[in-house]
Amino acid sequence: xxxxxxxxxxxxxxxxxxxxxxxxxxxxxxxLAYGAEGVARQPEGVVRTPGEAVRxxxxxxxxxxxxxxxxxxxxxxxxxxxxERELWQGLAQLAVGLTHAxxxxxxxxxxxxxxxxxxxxxxxxxxxxxxxTYGVDVAGLVAWARELAARVxxxxxxxxxxxxxxAPRLRGLSG
Numbered sequence: 217x218x219x220x221x222x223x224x225x226x227x228x229x230x231x232x233x234x235x236x237x238x239x240x241x242x243x244x245x246x247x248l249a250y251g252a253e254g255v256a257r258q259p260e261g262v263v264r265t266p267g268e269a270v271r272x273x274x275x276x277x278x279x280x281x282x283x284x285x286x287x288x289x290x291x292x293x294x295x296x297x298x299x300e301r302e303l304w305q306g307l308a309q310l311a312v313g314l315t316h317a318x319x320x321x322x323x324x325x326x327x328x329x330x331x332x333x334x335x336x337x338x339x340x341x342x343x344x345x346x347x348x349t350y351g352v353d354v355a356g357l358v359a360w361a362r363e364l365a366a367r368v369x370x371x372x373x374x375x376x377x378x379x380x381x382x383a384p385r386l387r388g389l390s391g
Contacts, residue, residue, distance in 0.1 A: 244318055244379070245283030258287040263295045266350035269304075270386050273311065280380040282318065286311035300345040306335030310361055310384065317368045320376035326365040333361035353388040360384045376389070 239247040240254025247256050264272065269292040276285040286308045293304030309332030317325030337358050340347050364382060 217270075223285075225357065233252070235316070242313055243279075243281050243283075245286075246319065255281070255284075258284045260287070260291065261294075262291050264287075264288070264325060266296065266348075267291065270350055273307070274386045276316075277311070277383040277386070280318075280378075280383070282311045282379050286315065297345065300339075300348070302335050302338040302339035302344050303349065303352070306332045306337075306339060306358075307386075308332070309335060310357060312383060313361065313365070314377075314379055314384075317364065317377045317382070318379040322368045322372055322374075325377075327368040329361040329365040329368070333358045333365075351387045353385065356388060357384055383386065 220375055238332050240252050241247055241257060243255045258276075270287055273285040274289040276282070276288065289308035289311060293301050293308065296304055309328050309333075313325050313328030313330075313332055315325075316328060319325075334350075336352070336354050339345070340349065340354050360385075364377070368377060
């Protein structure tokens with residue numbers, strides 16, 4: 217990776233020439249200074265079964281890494297059929313909403329939590345993808361997202377939430 221950051225030509229780029237930041241990131245995906253020790257990034261473009269994606273995202277959420285869970289869901293929406301896009305994008309938005317809330321961005325966190333909840337709820341209601349949810353507890357996630365959005369919004373940025381304590385259960389207790 218080209219790490220000469222002094223000019224446009226020297227920007228961090230991937231093998232295909234797309235701009236990619238080579239800066240390390242913390243557990244919530246925030247960029248750190250070059251040379252700082254960061255958290256390993258999620259590899260991009262990993263094709264997983266829906267069950268594998270849900271399990272990996274849950275592992276990352278439980279570890280307090282919702283930004284990384286979002287990347288797993290992003291890979292899923294790119295790899296799964298078009299008619300499942302609302303489900304996977306909605307799940308990604310829930311993870312990013314938790315990321316923003318954990319970073320102390322109450323407004324952005326609440327908006328993304330509500331947007332994600334609306335997407336996954338609409339996916340099931342409108343029967344996209346046959347309504348297949350791969351064991352995801354849609355009703356439970358919608359309730360979780362709306363409750364957290366209300367709490368974060370009411371706090372008005374008075375503090376960041378703990379991403380481990382607030383991590384949702386993607387599947388019901390038996391899932």
